[in-house]
Amino acid sequence: MSDTRTRILDLANQLTQSRGFNGFSYLDLAAEIGIKNSSIHYHFKAKSDLALAMVDRHRETTAESFARLDHDIDDPRERLLSVVRYFEADLRDGKICLCGMMAAELQSVSEEVRRELALYFRKFQDWLSKQLSEMGYSDPPRAALQFLSALEGSLLLARLQGDVTVVGQALDGFVNG
Amino acid sequence: MSDTRTRILDLANQLTQSRGFNGFSYLDLAAEIGIKNSSIHYHFKAKSDLALAMVDRHRETTAESFARLDHDIDDPRERLLSVVRYFEADLRDGKICLCGMMAAELQSVSEEVRRELALYFRKFQDWLSKQLSEMGYSDPPRAALQFLSALEGSLLLARLQGDVTVVGQALDGFVNG
DNA sequence: GTCTATACAGCGATAGAC
C-alpha cells in the first residue's frame, strides 16, 4: 500500500464528507495532492473502485475504533458520548458522516458499495445495541436504530444551521439523564 | 405560470428526491418532458434558479399541507402519523425528503437556497413542536428536533436497507404508546 | 414558447513514453 494511495483515500474521504462523492473529480484530487489525474487512475482505475476502497477502509477503521472504545472506556454512556464528540468534531469542519452522505447519493453508487454501506450501518447498529443493552434499555436494537437515525439526521440539520449543538440535542435522551 | 414550468418543477422535484439535485441534467428533464434543453433554460435561466424555485414551492406547499392537517384531523398524534405515512409513500418510490437531500448536497447550492432550506426545517420543527405540545411533551421544541432528526436519518437508512418500516421504528416513541 | 445549432468547460478514462 503506497503512501500516495493512502493520501488519495484520505483526501477522497474528506471531500466526500463535505461535498459528496459526486462533488469532486480526479482532477481535484490530483491538484491537491500534487500529481496528475492519470496517476490517480493508476491507483484506482475507475472512480467506482475508489468509492469501494474508501467505504471498505472506513468500515474497517470504524470497527477498530469501536473495539478500542470497548477496551478503553468502562461506562457505555461515556462510549456513546465519545462517538458523538467524534462526529461533532468533523461537523466543525463542515463534514458529515461518510456513509450517511453516500446513502443520500445511493442512486449513483454500485451495488457493491451499497452492500458495504448497509454492512457499515448494521455493524454500527449492533455496536450501539450492545452499549444500550448495558445501559438497561428494554429493546436495545430498536433504541440503537433510533440513536443512529437521530445521529444521521441531526448531522444534516446541524450543518445546515451552523449549530453543532443540534447533534447533542437530538441525542439528548441517550447520552444524558 | 405555464404548464411546462410546472411540469419541469414536478420532474426536477422527483429527480432530486431520488438522485439528488446534482444527479440529473437539463437534458434529462428535456428528454422526459419531450422538449429541448434550451426550452428548460427559457423557464429557468440557470440551474440554480431551478433549485431556488423548487425549494421555495415545496416550502409553500408543505405549509399548506400542515394547515390542512390542522383543520382536518383532531388528534395531534394522528397528524404526525399522517406525515410519516406521506414520507413512507415517497420512500416506496425510492424518494427521500427533498430538503434532506439538498441539505446533504449543501456545498453545491447557493446561499439563497440554504436560507430556504433552513426556513423549511424551522417551519417543520415549529409545526411538530405544536403537535407535541398538545400531546403533553414537556419540552416540545426539543422533542420536535428529535422527531425531525430521526425522520431524516431513518429515510436514509430505510432506503438503503430497502425496508420502509425502519421509519416507523425510528419514530416509534412519538407515534405510538 | 420552442426550436436548431453551437460554444465552452469539465469529466472519466486510456495509450504510451519515461
Next chain:
DNA sequence: GTCTATCGCTGTATAGAC
C-alpha cells in the same frame, strides 16, 4: 509510479430563427 497527450462524452448555457 508518474508523466504527457488526448479521446469521447456530457454538462450548462447562449444566440438567433421561427
